[in-house]
Every structure is written in structure tokens, then in C-alpha cells.
Amino acid sequence: MAGKKRHPGGDTxxxxxAAWIEQHxxxxxxxxxxxxxxxxxxxxxxxxxxxxxxNFLEAWLLDHGFGPVxxxxxxxxxVQRPNLLLVVPGIDRSRRIWFMSxxxxxxxxxLSLWKSDPFQVRVEGDKLVGRGVEDNxxxxxxxxxxxxxxxxxxxxxxxxxxxxxxxxxxxxSTFGVRWLLENHPxxxxxxxxxxxxxAGNEDGSQIEVAEKTILWLRFRTVxxxxxxxxxxxxxNALVAGAxxxxxxxxxxxxxxxxxxxxxxxxxxxxxxxxxxxxxxxNTIPGEDIFYMDCRxxxxxxxxxVLAQVKGICEEVERSHRVVCGVDVVQRxxxxxxxxxxxxxxxxxxxxxxxxxxxDARARGIGGGxxxxxxxxxxxxxxxxxxxxxxAHQPNEYVWIPNLVGDAKVFAHLMAPEPA
Ligand SMILES: [Zn+2]
Numbered sequence: 001m002a003g004k005k006r007h008p009g010g011d012t013x014x015x016x017x018a019a020w021i022e023q024h025x026x027x028x029x030x031x032x033x034x035x036x037x038x039x040x041x042x043x044x045x046x047x048x049x050x051x052x053x054x055n056f057l058e059a060w061l062l063d064h065g066f067g068p069v070x071x072x073x074x075x076x077x078x079v080q081r082p083n084l085l086l087v088v089p090g091i092d093r094s095r096r097i098w099f100m101s102x103x104x105x106x107x108x109x110x111l112s113l114w115k116s117d118p119f120q121v122r123v124e125g126d127k128l129v130g131r132g133v134e135d136n137x138x139x140x141x142x143x144x145x146x147x148x149x150x151x152x153x154x155x156x157x158x159x160x161x162x163x164x165x166x167x168x169x170x171x172x173s174t175f176g177v178r179w180l181l182e183n184h185p186x187x188x189x190x191x192x193x194x195x196x197x198x199a200g201n202e203d204g205s206q207i208e209v210a211e212k213t214i215l216w217l218r219f220r221t222v223x224x225x226x227x228x229x230x231x232x233x234x235x236n237a238l239v240a241g242a243x244x245x246x247x248x249x250x251x252x253x254x255x256x257x258x259x260x261x262x263x264x265x266x267x268x269x270x271x272x273x274x275x276x277x278x279x280x281x282n283t284i285p286g287e288d289i290f291y292m293d294c295r296x297x298x299x300x301x302x303x304x305v306l307a308q309v310k311g312i313c314e315e316v317e318r319s320h321r322v323v324c325g326v327d328v329v330q331r332x333x334x335x336x337x338x339x340x341x342x343x344x345x346x347x348x349x350x351x352x353x354x355x356x357x358x359d360a361r362a363r364g365i366g367g368g369x370x371x372x373x374x375x376x377x378x379x380x381x382x383x384x385x386x387x388x389x390x391a392h393q394p395n396e397y398v399w400i401p402n403l404v405g406d407a408k409v410f411a412h413l414m415a416p417e418p419a
Contacts, residue, residue, distance in 0.1 A: 012418045014354070017149040017411035024149075025404055028141050029128060031060065032403070033121040035137050036130040042104045043079045044171040050103040054082040057103070057165060061086065061144070065151050072184055074167065074175035081167035081175035085187065088147060088161045091416060095159035097344065098194045099146075099410060101139035102169030102176065102370070105132035106392050113394035127397040134398040135391030139197030140165060142385075142403055146410035158416040162192075169198070169370050177373050193344040194381035195413070196371045197406060204356050204386030204405075207348055210261055210337030210364035211372055213296040215305065216330040218289065219244060219313070223322040225278070225286030234284045238277060240320035241288030245271045247312050248292065254308050259297050261340070262364040267296045267305075291329065295366045298334035332368045335375035342380045351412035355405055356386065 021028075038056055041047020058069045066086055074081040082103075087096070108118035108131050116122040118131035143163055150157055168176035180187060200206055221244060223235030251269040258265045272293050277285040296305060306328075313324035338345065340362040352360040362382075371381035386402045386409075 013153075013155050013415040014351075014408075014412040016153055017146070017155065017415055018355070018408040020149040020153055021145055021404060021407045021411060024145060025400065028145050028403055028407070029121075029123070029400065031141050031144070032128055032130075032133055032137055032398070034060070035140065036119055036121045036132055039119055040104050040132070041107050042168055042171050043076055045107050047107065049076065049079045049081055050167045051080045051082055053103050054084055054165070054167075057140070058084055064148060066148070070187075072180060072187070074179045074183070076168075076175045081179075083167050083176060083180055084165040086163050088151070088157055090157035090159040090161060092159040096162060096189060096192050097159060097413065098162040098164050098192060099139070099143035100164040100166060100177065100194055100196050100370075101136045101143060101198065102166050103136075103140075104168055104170050104176075105135065106170050109394060115395055118394075118396075124397070126400050128400060128403075129395055129397045131396055134387055134389075134396050136169065136198050138385060138387060138398045138403055138406060142197060142406035143410050145407040146414055149407070149411050150414055155415060157414045161414050173370055173373060177370060181373060181377055188377075188379070190378070192379055193342075194371065194374050194379055195344065195348065195410070196369070196374075196381055196383045197385040197410075198370060199365075199383050199389065200385035200387050202386070202388055203358050204352055204384070204409075205358050205360045206363045206384070207345055207360050208365050208369065208371070208383035209340060209342070209345060209362045210298060211334050211368050212262065212267070212364065212366050213294075213298065213300070213302060213334040214330060214332040214368055215294040215296060215302055215328065217292045217294065217309065218327045218329050219292065220325045220327075221288040221316075221322050222325075223284075223286050223288075223320070226284050228282040228284050231284055234286065235320065235322050236284050237288040237322060238285045240316055240322040240324070241290060243320060244313065244316045244324060245290060247316060248309070250312065251294075251305070251308060255296070255300060255305065257297055257300065259364065261337070261362060262297065262366070267294070267300060268366070269294045296334070298337055302331060302333060334368075335372035337364065338371075338375055338380045338382060342382075344380050344382055347413055348382055348384055348409070351409045352384075354412055355408045360384070
């Protein structure tokens with residue numbers, strides 16, 4: 001075909017796959033329905049786990065032209081937590097791109113907030129409504145139909161393509177991708193790249209490559225409780241604690257690095273929850289407890305932040321003659337970011353532009369994602385989908401055009417480039 005001019009979106013292999021996907025929208029909707037019907041709430045959330053859903057999906061894949069499916073099952077105190085994977089060889093055997101989505105869902109929550117049965121897909125115009133239709137079946141169905149389009153059309157992928165369906169994403173991945181990385185490292189090869197279609201934004205312009213460190217702190221100030229009419233006999237823990245809250249604002253100046261990948265581009269240190277102290281107005285409180293949520297740019301060690309925090313506590317101890325203790329309630333150190341210039345970022349951005357006409361950019365987010373487990377092992381991983389982020393909400397939905405469009409984006413990523 002050298003020298004021959006192509007029309008944009010014309011007869012490329014990706015365009016043929018896109019056309020095939022367009023003709024199979026009702027099959028995609030049907031698969032969403034079958035997956036939703038099989039409750040895959042994890043045991044930690046009071047559910048049965050992913051076994052029934054995984055059994056169904058495995059059989060469906062074998063019935064629809066996919067080759068052998070590998071099943072790796074983690075034991076969760078007697079409950080089976082299956083992880084499924086398959087690989088289709090590509091033209092370039094030296095590169096492999098995985099599409100990783102998760103089988104489990106969160107519980108429906110308060111049923112009175114749902115307009116219909118959460119485990120039965122309801123079609124509402126261009127939307128499908130039900131638990132898991134977006135999180136994470138949009139990713140499952142889009143990646144499955146992208147690869148199926150290529151198989152049905154006899155198009156060999158540009159490189160090896162893996163589909164990975166993991167358990168236990170919603171409660172920490174102990175029996176999902178973390179378990180796989182620890183117990184079956186042979187499944188992955190150095191240099192494997194990952195697309196994780198488990199979060200995104202409304203126009204599909206966000207390719208998540210980095211995350212901030214999450215650090216939650218509990219501050220306890222101890223003074224001396226007395227009658228409010230005789231403050232000179234006590235030590236007001238609330239006043240000292242309030243002083244501490246305002247002094248902690250100086251963390252913003254102490255850590256003023258900026259990284260334009262993130263919005264906001266700096267580390268954040270926000271006082272949040274405050275525990276109740278004395279029940280009555282005429283008592284000087286002897287104890288004050290509040291909490292802080294810190295989101296720290298990758299590259300700033302938590303120890304350095306904690307040392308500054310302790311220094312601030314000591315200043316307040318001296319000025320208010322109280323004792324200030326600080327405990328770490330939660331800490332999740334940021335994984336090393338996937339480089340903005342990574343090949344998978346550029347390839348995905350090209351596919352998004354081709355299908356949706358949107359300029360997708362690498363971005364960082366304020367919280368940890370499942371991709372962090374992969375990045376910690378040195379893999380490049382991008383989190384992307386086009387969705388409204390209704391995950392975990394009542395009446396969770398997916399736009400059918402996004403389900404179809406994301407499948408086309410993935411097919412674009414899988415198909416060989418025009419010659
Ligand atoms: Zn999810």
C-alpha cells in the first residue's frame with residue numbers, strides 16, 4: 001500500500017475493527033447483562049466473591065473464539081478468588097500490552113436509593129444501569145470486544161495482547177493483582193505494559209500515570225480539664241489544638257514543589273475531621289483530637305513530612321504547655337510514576353484522538369489506584385476510560401456510546417499500524 005493515500009478513519013485495520021464493533025453493540029449490552037447478574041461482591045464486603053462471574057466469563061470467552069484461559073485462584077479463607085488471563089500472540093512478539101480489569105464489584109448499598117434491581121441491567125435510553133456496569137465491566141466488555149473484533153476479522157494484533165481479569169480490586173487486591181505479582185510473577189515479563197480501564201473522565205482526555213502519596217494523621221492534644229470559670233488552673237486542649245491546626249498550614253510553604261501533572265499541582269495538607277470533646281459549655285477541654293488528610297507529591301519522602309509535622313507539634317507543646325501526639329492512621333506511599341513519554345501513553349493518546357477526536361494527556365491523581373501495584377514492580381501502567389465516574393454510587397451507569405467507543409480505542413491500540 002506504500003504511496004497510496006488513505007482517507008482519515010478509512011480502510012485501516014483499526015477502522016475495520018471499529019466497524020465490526022459497531023455491528024455488535026447488542027452483544028456487548030448482552031454481556032454486560034450476564035456479568036451484572038452474577039453478584040461478585042467480595043467476602044470482605046459480605047458477598048460471595050467472583051467465582052460465579054469468573055466461571056461464566058471463562059466459558060463465554062471459550063465459546064467466542066478465544067484460546068485457552070489461564071485461571072489462577074487465590075484462597076481467601078476458603079473462598080476462591082479467581083484471576084483469569086489469556087494472551088493472543090501478535091506480529092511483534094517482543095512487546096506485550098495487557099488490558100487489566102477487575103471482576104469484583106462493591107455492594108449496592110442502600111437499595112431504596114436504586115430505581116431498579118442493582119443486579120439486573122436496565123436500559124435507560126443510551127445508558128445501562130446496574131451495579132458494576134461501569135466499575136469495572138465497561139473495561140471488561142470493551143477490552144474483550146476489541147480483541148474479539150480482531151480475532152473475528154483475522155487481524156493479528158500488532159504485538160502480544162493480554163487480557164487480565166483480576167479479583168479483589170475493591171478491597172485492596174490482596175487476592176487479585178498483588179497476589180498475582182507475588183505468587184505468579186512468571187505470568188509477567190519485564191517490559192510488559194498495562195492499560196487499566198478503571199477510571200477516567202467524561203471526555204476521555206485523562207490518562208492517569210501518577211498518584212500522590214496518601215497520608216492520614218491523627219493529632220491528640222492533652223492539656224488539663226477544669227471548670228471554665230477557672231482557666232488559669234487548667235490547660236485548654238482545644239485552644240492548643242486549634243493553634244496546631246493553623247500552624248500546620250505552614251506545611252504548604254515547607255513543601256512548595258509543583259508538578260503540573262497534578263491538579264492541584266502541589267502537595268496538600270488539610271485538617272478534616274474533629275472529634276467531639278466535652279459535652280457542656282462550662283468545661284475547659286483537657287483533650288482535643290483532629291485528623292489531617294495529606295496528599296504528597298511522589299518523590300517527597302513521608303519521613304521528611306513527618307519530621308516537619310513533629311517539629312510543629314513541639315512548638316505548640318512549648319507555647320501551650322500541652323502534650324501533642326501524632327499517629328499515622330493510613331499511609332500509602334506513591335508508586336513511581338509511569339513516564340509521560342512512555343510508549344503506551346503515546347499509543348493510547350493516538351488511539352483516543354482517532355476514535356474520540358480528543359487530545360488525551362498524561363495526568364496525576366490525588367489517590368492510589370490499582371495501577372500502583374504494577375508501577376511498584378517497574379511496569380508502565382496507564383489508567384484510562386471515558387466515563388462519568390458513577391462507580392460505587394446507587395444507579396451506577398455506563399453510556400453505551402462510551403462502552404462502544406472505548407472498545408474502538410482498545411482495538412486501535414491492538415491493531416497493526418497502516419503500512
Ligand atoms: Zn474499579
